[in-house]
Amino acid sequence: MTDPVKPIGQLVKAGRIEKNYTQQQLAELSGISLRSVQRIESGQVSPRRYTLNLLADILETDFSERQPVPEATSNNFSRERRLILSIGLGLLWLLLGLAYVFQSPFFPETAFELMLYIAGFLTTYLVVLWRLWR
Template sequence: MEIGKLIKELRTKKGITQEELAHQTEVSTRTIQRIENGDVDPRAYTLQMIAKALEVDYSMFVETSSEESTAVQEVNDNNWIALLHLSSIIPLVFPSILIWNAKKNVVNGMHKHYKEVMSLQLMVLGVTLGCLWVYWKTNIIMPLVGVLLANALFAIFRALNTFSDKEKAMVNDNNS
């Protein structure tokens, strides 16, 4: 639950108005409104004052904000992993190496996905070279086009699958 919604819920359960909460916490009513609407993230001192006024433990707000930041971090990690998979649309290893090198120590699961992308790219590169040889000998381009198209579709599928796996995990976490 977002901090603002939690504060609003606790305030209404306690039966006090935004003005009364603002007076008790020594912040403006507008600040309380903006916090409850999610327009601003309150500072730690403000959260301590709100917790004191609402007679709740300050850690309740800290735990909520850390859960939200963890969810945001998972989405960001997921975006980088999807970008890694999309980098294999063209059978060039260099973009994948750049993405992996930049995020290998930051994104959870990046190494595992990097191995998948690199093995796919090396396989596609080998098959592409074989198709180029066929094209050179027979002047038939269809196998080469087919391999490149299949690689692009598979890369897009893996990127989309990465998104859907994370979304399912997030939905399961929210339901439990």
């Protein structure tokens, strides 16, 4: 029996060897590339659930019981992506706000109107950032 803490690549490799398949044969049977099989077995990549289920069917085993694969979430942004979005949205928002101010000959008529405009502008931007980063 295999150790439940083994990386998934080692489990795929053990299953492939147990079935006497080469990496090329496993790639052809599964419809994934030879390079993908090699990268999964070496632990360079973690296969998606679909790929893992496909390999499990071919190798007649169940990898999910031994080592669950987390489901990918569409809302899960990396820190780097959030920073890029934050800066990009801020610059875009600033350009749109300035375009509105410069195109209008009568806005703002007073400093108070300008301050209200800036406060609304910043509040909207902060709400967007808060939702992005929570």
